[in-house]
Amino acid sequence: MKVTVWNEFFEERTYPSVSSVYPDGLHTVLRQALIEHLDPGAEVRVALQEEPGHGLGPEVLDDTDVLLWWSHLKDDEVVDEVVERVRRRVLDGMGLLILHSAIGSKIAKALLGTSGAMTGWRHGDSELLWTVLPGHEIVAGVPNPVVIPSGEMYGEPLDIPAPDELVFISSYEGGEVLRSGCGWHRGRGRVFFFAPGHEEAPIYFQPEIRRILANAVRWAAPSAQPQPKSTRSGEYPKNWWVQA
Amino acid sequence: MKVTVWNEFFEERTYPSVSSVYPDGLHTVLRQALIEHLDPGAEVRVALQEEPGHGLGPEVLDDTDVLLWWSHLKDDEVVDEVVERVRRRVLDGMGLLILHSAIGSKIAKALLGTSGAMTGWRHGDSELLWTVLPGHEIVAGVPNPVVIPSGEMYGEPLDIPAPDELVFISSYEGGEVLRSGCGWHRGRGRVFFFAPGHEEAPIYFQPEIRRILANAVRWAAPSAQPQPKSTRSGEYPKNWWVQA
């Protein structure tokens, strides 16, 4: 399995409240979490917004099974060509994890069709992450609930499509709720939105969260043996299949 | 529109904590709520568990567009024949509102296939009822959130099928969440589970709750003009429809 962790890597170098938690960038911690949990053969690479082509050239995407995407304040600077390349690659089978504020990113909007806007937000809330689909592979080995001591509240209605698979619902200290773990199929690919991940809190260091991320990567990864491309439809005469 | 409100009507005559809130029975208050909100032509009748055939003979069910069902401690005394009659009537087009504890009733299990078991429960919690599907007819005119000062917590995972339409998610004072407004299609009929309705609190007197109940009745009601029964399938020769 080949995984690429993409990060805008801006706040970690700009705001003390973020750099104190993630001095080497969110991507470094996310990468380490996946290495810990995935099979030893997994390759976990990093790509950053600052790299040429945002580090997501065709050769990188074509060699990626699952892409993690963390973006926030600089998402409007992501060039549309890269967004479109990622979108096409997902439709062709790559998995995508949309992390935290990236629900409002260009790539999330392009694949989901919605704005990703939440009704409100607030920093510093504790959060309980509740499982609602207990047989799903993403909750394997994950306690219910997961307690996140401090994070960020996003309030419903959150403008997303109804999930094909609603895995987690969160509650926040202020009483708000969120569909915080949501899976969708898009083309041959899979998309998972995971809400926890506020950059001022050490959420990606929590063992339960790391396990969820790795489970989600496995869920989103394409099958080793894809479906052969259909060659028939529209290429054969009418009634070819009707017995004489 | 013809609506029947069914009630087990036990606790209101047994426990002071309930009779003090609903001295004439939950059904009386539910009926009044619907009369207030539905069109003047709507007929809202009552059927009680203590009546012969639980008040749900074929002539009643055949003349009912939407049935509301409130049951709790005496549900195991509902006879299976009536459960099966209601189930068939739903599959044939009648709407059904499953209220509060009735998520664990025989009729709910029979139509949903799950146990309706919640992970935990607790009396006396305040509850916030959040809208997650803001374009749905059941939330028309309903504020977000609805505040319920005191009710009963049901915790996730709640053993229900993934809703076809997830309309509300609740949070409780203890931090738990619940998919508290859930719609499903079953056969030609529709089923809506609405969690608020603890019998020791005046929840069905709240104006927002009454509006939701009436909206749900309208959503669950069958179309005035049903689909004609199919007469063709399996009754015509192979390839009848293929042009020469």
Added chain:
Amino acid sequence: MKVTVWNEFFEERTYPSVSSVYPDGLHTVLRQALIEHLDPGAEVRVALQEEPGHGLGPEVLDDTDVLLWWSHLKDDEVVDEVVERVRRRVLDGMGLLILHSAIGSKIAKALLGTSGAMTGWRHGDSELLWTVLPGHEIVAGVPNPVVIPSGEMYGEPLDIPAPDELVFISSYEGGEVLRSGCGWHRGRGRVFFFAPGHEEAPIYFQPEIRRILANAVRWAAPSAQPQPKSTRSGEYPKNWWVQA
């Protein structure tokens, strides 16, 4: 109810095979179908791609409850600003009917996130339109199946999100199938894709098809009484709702 029928109106003035069927444009026939079936108070207007702003200025969209969209060969000439305006208006509550080839249009892609690409297509097939959700309002009064003597085959997999409400599945003379009537919620609005509508065949003159279109308009229309905007989330202190 205010309905706007939008048409690219190109093939009807270009190809004899189309003008012979729809000499006054597809939009004229669609409009007439809706006038026949909707309540007398309904206003059904027309907007064309050739008009300034494609006939979809803010004042038109803000005054439209449901928009029908038929496009095909000229869709790449629809300006992105109009696409974005329509998208936002749907998220804000307007209904949208995506007709036939418009599943590959910019607006369909923008709202669904997928490419709309089908696996194959072929002209001239007869089609059977089967109901799979018999209690849905869109099939009210519609026989099962509807027989379309000649149309266009689109083959699965069709690249669309799994429908929130799958209403129709079609089979074609060549044995292919299609999810041909699909509903989605997007924001406060609703989207319905209806596949039949090949421009060289008089499909929109068929009584059953006209009834389906009118039913779909009613389904997609926003509630008369929308949900009040939430004012609370994120604006109140922590624990405001927790009882002392």
Added chain:
Amino acid sequence: MKVTVWNEFFEERTYPSVSSVYPDGLHTVLRQALIEHLDPGAEVRVALQEEPGHGLGPEVLDDTDVLLWWSHLKDDEVVDEVVERVRRRVLDGMGLLILHSAIGSKIAKALLGTSGAMTGWRHGDSELLWTVLPGHEIVAGVPNPVVIPSGEMYGEPLDIPAPDELVFISSYEGGEVLRSGCGWHRGRGRVFFFAPGHEEAPIYFQPEIRRILANAVRWAAPSAQPQPKSTRSGEYPKNWWVQA
């Protein structure tokens, strides 16, 4: 992985049209198909309706990860106690494959809530099995379409809940369609209905069908590491999680 293939094993010993195709029973062929495709460590056992307790005592079910169920004419003789035992085991995490006519079985009804009734049926039709969810693990390595030379038509509407995951749609020689590969979550378990499997045709000998069955078993199997049981909900004081 431990798999149990359950068969009513009646027609294979009663009707020449069936025994000529499956002289050793459908279960023998199904078992062989799974052994071919699953990992070498998989155990595939057989249980028959004629055995005591229908071969499905608690010790068998507790030791089964996925159960395949083929029943038809004798399903009404399956005792309710066994149905309830299987139902509970699915809710507790066991996978279940509902094969062909078993969509009308007691266990299918008990888990899905619907009747499983189809609008019509007809023997001898050829069938095309089309993929509509191309990134799903059940279609890994499976061509689109799969051609079944002769089988049995089931017509829509088929009375089932809307699938959580609609994988296959079939068309038949007579022009009918069917949602023929449908996945649902129920409790901690998963259910997959696979329509092909008419007993008078060698469908379970087809390589593509055998691959699908094995893929479906893998999809339905519970995670190796289940979610720990929640211990908290309802057992802690109000506001335990709210920061001071």
